[in-house]
Amino acid sequence: METSVENSGVTRSDLPLRVITSTPGAIAKAQSRVRRSFRQIRTENVFRQTLTIMGLLMVILVLGILLTLIVQSMPSIKALGAKYLWGKTWDPVQDVYGALPFLLGTLASSFLALIISIPFSLAVAIFLGEYFPNGWIPDFLKNTVELIAAVPSVIYGFWGLAVLVPIVRTFETHIGVSAIGQGIFTSSLILAVMVIPYAASLGRSMIQMVPSQLKEAAYGLGATRWEVIRRVVLPYTRSGLFAGILLSLGRALGETMAVTMVIGNTSLMPTNIFAPGNTMASVIANEFTEADKPVYLSALIELGLVLFLVTVVINVIGKKIIDRVTND
Amino acid sequence: MEIGSVKYRIGKSYGFKALVTVFAFACVVPLLFILFFIVRQGITKINWHFLVNVPKPVGEPGGGIINALVGSIEIIFFSALIAIPIGIMAGIYLSENRRGRLAYWCRLCVDILQGVPSIVIGIVAYFWIVKPEFTIHIGFLRLHKSAGFSAISGSIALAIMMLPIVIRSTEETLKLLPSSLQEAAFALGVPYHRVIFKVIIPVGIGGILSGVMLSIARITGETAPLLFTAFGNPYLSYNIGKPMQSLPLLIFNYATSPYDDWKNLAWGASLILLMWVLLLNISTKLITRKWKVQL
Numbered sequence: 001m002e003t004s005v006e007n008s009g010v011t012r013s014d015l016p017l018r019v020i021t022s023t024p025g026a027i028a029k030a031q032s033r034v035r036r037s038f039r040q041i042r043t044e045n046v047f048r049q050t051l052t053i054m055g056l057l058m059v060i061l062v063l064g065i066l067l068t069l070i071v072q073s074m075p076s077i078k079a080l081g082a083k084y085l086w087g088k089t090w091d092p093v094q095d096v097y098g099a100l101p102f103l104l105g106t107l108a109s110s111f112l113a114l115i116i117s118i119p120f121s122l123a124v125a126i127f128l129g130e131y132f133p134n135g136w137i138p139d140f141l142k143n144t145v146e147l148i149a150a151v152p153s154v155i156y157g158f159w160g161l162a163v164l165v166p167i168v169r170t171f172e173t174h175i176g177v178s179a180i181g182q183g184i185f186t187s188s189l190i191l192a193v194m195v196i197p198y199a200a201s202l203g204r205s206m207i208q209m210v211p212s213q214l215k216e217a218a219y220g221l222g223a224t225r226w227e228v229i230r231r232v233v234l235p236y237t238r239s240g241l242f243a244g245i246l247l248s249l250g251r252a253l254g255e256t257m258a259v260t261m262v263i264g265n266t267s268l269m270p271t272n273i274f275a276p277g278n279t280m281a282s283v284i285a286n287e288f289t290e291a292d293k294p295v296y297l298s299a300l301i302e303l304g305l306v307l308f309l310v311t312v313v314i315n316v317i318g319k320k321i322i323d324r325v326t327n328d
Numbered sequence: 329m330e331i332g333s334v335k336y337r338i339g340k341s342y343g344f345k346a347l348v349t350v351f352a353f354a355c356v357v358p359l360l361f362i363l364f365f366i367v368r369q370g371i372t373k374i375n376w377h378f379l380v381n382v383p384k385p386v387g388e389p390g391g392g393i394i395n396a397l398v399g400s401i402e403i404i405f406f407s408a409l410i411a412i413p414i415g416i417m418a419g420i421y422l423s424e425n426r427r428g429r430l431a432y433w434c435r436l437c438v439d440i441l442q443g444v445p446s447i448v449i450g451i452v453a454y455f456w457i458v459k460p461e462f463t464i465h466i467g468f469l470r471l472h473k474s475a476g477f478s479a480i481s482g483s484i485a486l487a488i489m490m491l492p493i494v495i496r497s498t499e500e501t502l503k504l505l506p507s508s509l510q511e512a513a514f515a516l517g518v519p520y521h522r523v524i525f526k527v528i529i530p531v532g533i534g535g536i537l538s539g540v541m542l543s544i545a546r547i548t549g550e551t552a553p554l555l556f557t558a559f560g561n562p563y564l565s566y567n568i569g570k571p572m573q574s575l576p577l578l579i580f581n582y583a584t585s586p587y588d589d590w591k592n593l594a595w596g597a598s599l600i601l602l603m604w605v606l607l608l609n610i611s612t613k614l615i616t617r618k619w620k621v622q623l
Binding site for chain 1: 337338340341343344345347348349350351352353354355356358359361362365366369414417418420421422424425430431433434436437438439440441442443444445446447448449451452454455456488491495519520521524545546548549550551552555556559576579580583584594595598601602605606609613
């Protein structure tokens with residue numbers, strides 16, 4: 001029987017010679033065994049290829065998303081050009097499309113949310129990473145903060161609409177601006193709560209990675225607990241904390257439902273932080289199914305494209321920083 | 329270092345410790361507020377009638393959310409069906425190929441996918457599945473028809489959102505397994521696919537399962553991608569080719585409506601959605617603790 005098994009590179013004739021009593025039955029048995037191992041090898045190769053295809057599929061998926069957005073926003077890019085981005089008026093009825101109010105609304109609400117949330121997420125990170133890494137109270141805090149990220153955004157929006165909007169309205173009457181309640185400020189408050197977990201959990205793991213020799217050296221020089229945190233821990237983890245804040249920003253920029261429900265939804269330029277407005281995500285959510293003209297629809301998709309590109313850049317930079325910090 | 333008396337510096341240190349503690353625990357307050365408020369508003373609305381009826385038109389009290397419950401379960405079931413096999417396989421690919429150009433790009437794309445705003449996924453799913461027109465030939469008749477809003481398009485949009493979480497957790501879990509496990513199986517002459525299915529996946533099942541549950545918890549509350557895909561439906565529907573209601577869509581539509589009856593439905597639905605998501609998250613935590621997986 002001269003069967004060569006390709007993969008091992010060993011042919012039957014290389015093996016020490018054995019005398020096999022070759023009855024037809026024994027031959028059939030040996031043949032079926034060989035056939036089976038060939039089948040196994042074939043399945044193995046198919047399986048390996050399937051895995052590779054699945055890996056490739058992710059790349060295709062992201063490229064497909066990018067390509068779809070570019071192709072579908074082509075009519076608006078051609079018709080409106082670059083002035084789309086700094087046009088101040090958004091009036092689909094008159095066929096005037098300027099995205100500046102939404103860009104401003106997005107930036108204002110996201111950065112305001114970041115500013116509000118940073119002290120809290122930093123405090124959680126320091127508390128869990130440095131002061132109390134173990135124990136049931138820190139465990140409780142850690143799990144609760146993680147649950148903040150689990151609550152669906154539509155529930156944040158509903159709660160904001162029912163509870164936060166009246167409170168902000170009272171506050172606005174007190175400080176003497178037009179009391180609408182819905183507006184950029186309200187959506188920043190909701191966003192601030194929603195993005196705390198992202199910066200906090202990354203910050204915590206970064207702070208825990210600070211080598212204890214560094215801290216002990218500072219203690220040895222007579223530094224107090226706070227001085228160690230301020231002079232050693234925070235400078236050492238600076239880029240990690242920055243990455244966490246960047247990821248929070250990415251979340252805040254793309255957040256749709258909670259913002260849509262409390263921002264007031266107007267396409268006018270926001271004049272102050274209490275004014276109602278619209279973010280890129282909320283205007284897409286509101287007007288996408290109502291867009292009746294091709295340019296209108298495609299102008300909305302161009303907003304989606306901008307949003308996609310911005311979040312991709314933010315996430316890739318954040319990821320690169322994290323990789324660099326954790327590999328050092 | 330600052331100049332000052334030792335007492336002042338120690339006092340300052342304690343002061344900041346207190347400040348950090350206060351700020352850290354202040355984060356819990358809004359969550360407790362929200363939980364408390366949703367439970368208080370929702371608990372009185374939920375009863376048997378609420379769970380088995382479709383919403384009534386405006387002006388008629390009562391009505392329920394059976395259409396949204398059925399829709400949510402069906403949409404999530406089909407997204408899980410799509411995303412879990414693809415996600416686990418891609419995760420295995422990434423853990424088996426630590427280096428390599430394709431693995432690098434794949435990992436980058438998974439990271440990007442994780443950060444893509446859900447509304448953008450909704451737009452893309454709309455153009456991939458809802459918008460395309462197809463032609464039906466019936467004898468000599470030719471009908472041009474757009475696919476239209478459908479539950480399955482919503483499932484696909486949500487599946488895209490599930491993928492990065494499933495892939496990441498699978499990869500991270502399998503990376504931690506000792507390579508001796510795989511080598512022992514290979515040494516016995518076990519083919520590659522059987523090593524994966526009979527050794528690697530069973531050992532890492534805890535981590536993979538918790539990733540799957542986390543991803544389901546995440547998409548359960550997603551509204552934005554469903555706005556342009558599943559679209560919502562005031563009636564009970566089981567057909568995945570037709571528009572379908574889901575819990576977050578119902579909450580969004582009824583919460584922003586001016587009618588109290590509808591708002592009450594939305595409060596009840598919020599409580600159910602919140603319980604569902606929190607239960608999934610907490611049981612994931614328990615699984616993670618039991619199997620000692622690191623995520």
